[in-house]
Amino acid sequence: MFAIQFDEPGGPDVLKIREVPRPIARDGEVIIEFEASTINPADVKIRNGQIAPRAAHSPFTLGYDIVGTVVETGGSSLTDLPVGSRALGMSAMAVSGIGTWSQFVKLSADSVAPAPEEFEAATLAQLPLAGLTALQGVQALDLAEESDVLVVGAAGAVGNLAIQLLRNRGHRVHALVRSDEQAERLPAEIDRHVGDIPDSVVDAVLDTAGIDMSDALHPGGRHVTVVPGSAAVDAKLIITRESGAMLRDLVRELDQGLRLGEPIVYPISEIRSAHAHFERGPERRIALVN
Template identity: 30%
Template sequence: MVQVMRALRVSRFGGPEVIKMRQIECPVPQVGEVLVRVRAAALNPADWKLSAGLFQSPMITLPFTPGFDVAGVVEEIGPNVTGFQRGQAVIGWTRRGSFAEYTVVPAGVLAVAPANASFGEAATIPTGASTAWQGLFDNGNLQAGQRVLVQGAAGGVGQFAVRLAKWKDAYVIGTASTSNVELVRALGADEVIDYTATRIEDAVHDVDLVFDTVGDATLASSVQAVKRGGTLVTIAGMPSEEKVQEHGINVKSFGVVVTSDLLQNFSQMVDDGALRLLVGATFHLEDASRAYELCQGGHGRGRIVFTVSK
């Protein structure tokens, strides 16, 4: 049994400088949990926001190990877990911190990893793909042949939104800055708009659905792009109620819920060649401050990933 491990720790709220490498006790899987040897872990904007103290909740207590998304290998199985075996490659989502050599993941948020992907690629799936799926399909009810605008199409969520919307046979318009235009085209978008050169409200009208992953000023252009009676799904703030009424659109916002079923579906899609994965940048845990700085900059290409152990 592993006794101690290396893990990133946040002992006080602040910028990238508060993320430190520490030796801590290895967690022990309890009922319904699996101990995973972490091979790769994805860095989401939620991670820097949490470390910065932007999410206040009684459930967040210092010090903590950050990281939600994980890809790794089953090391130990807790009581009452069926369907997983020691040595199996898995992907999952945990509140116990994935920026460490080991983490525990509830079996209900764990799935077999795609056979046709590296651990780094697989780690991009849990939050990114689940958020895109729930945004486009569960909340946006996107149908084949409909037109969808993805705001922030180059991001860790946006990249999956473009690919999943194309998989659904929708017509996809993506927005990105100049340096990410070619990337979004390569993801499969039918049209890409460089928001630094063109006002979105001048270029896009009457789409069935907008999926806004950017927020702030972007929300106003999202409202204008939706057709009357259409839907705006946002994961980054809400537009003004007055504008929503004026344009006669539906607005939905949600918090992602990752499940085994959803993760298994994505693994299958990857193995079937229906979904491709993209790692934006790779860091070791020792370079966490640089990774957090990049993430906080908000202009990444795909998902930032920590490679953890061999």
């Protein structure tokens, strides 16, 4: 089977398409045949050496998100993930060392959820990592009803989903972005801020960009970051964890109107060009398809 790998950190040119052995599912595991994934900032940081995967060694296989078809299961208890069904999952690659940019991906069944058929694979592949990060960040805030919440980095993939999740839960959302152009793309119903925000105006801050906006908090407000190494050093750090149960929750949110944008799509065979495009800073997400 193919896999996208690199031996030593560097630019997009270090990425190689290789033939590697196909995995075998053990009890409680599933194997998903690759249909689509996305490029996330963590993929680039791992490729260029800013992040070193804890449980892996060279060569490294990249990738967090996966949408595809279940082709093998270990054990007989996976009744909602039968062979031939569509699934989506997230592999915490920086922790587990298991990347999803390969023809067949082995994951714990607990990390996988049934995938809705009505979405294009490239669109749906935007959900796992960004959605789990946003949902776990929102849950970590442990908010009272109708709180004022600032989302830092609101124009990004995680920030966009966090805004929607917060609004769906009845909170008043403030969004911090870098430019007027980004602000114009945000929902008109939220308070949009470019570059800065007044002091002491919100009950909670969710940092998705690594920026310290703690001055915006009321005294005693809640502060969560999903960015390792964030400048928000006093914020509670959330490291996104795999969760099939939460992915099921996010799929239900899709049924209730959670929106995923239309990505820019590259064949996975053009992975170097896709990475180069990502590093130029596109305003839409980049999906990879087989």
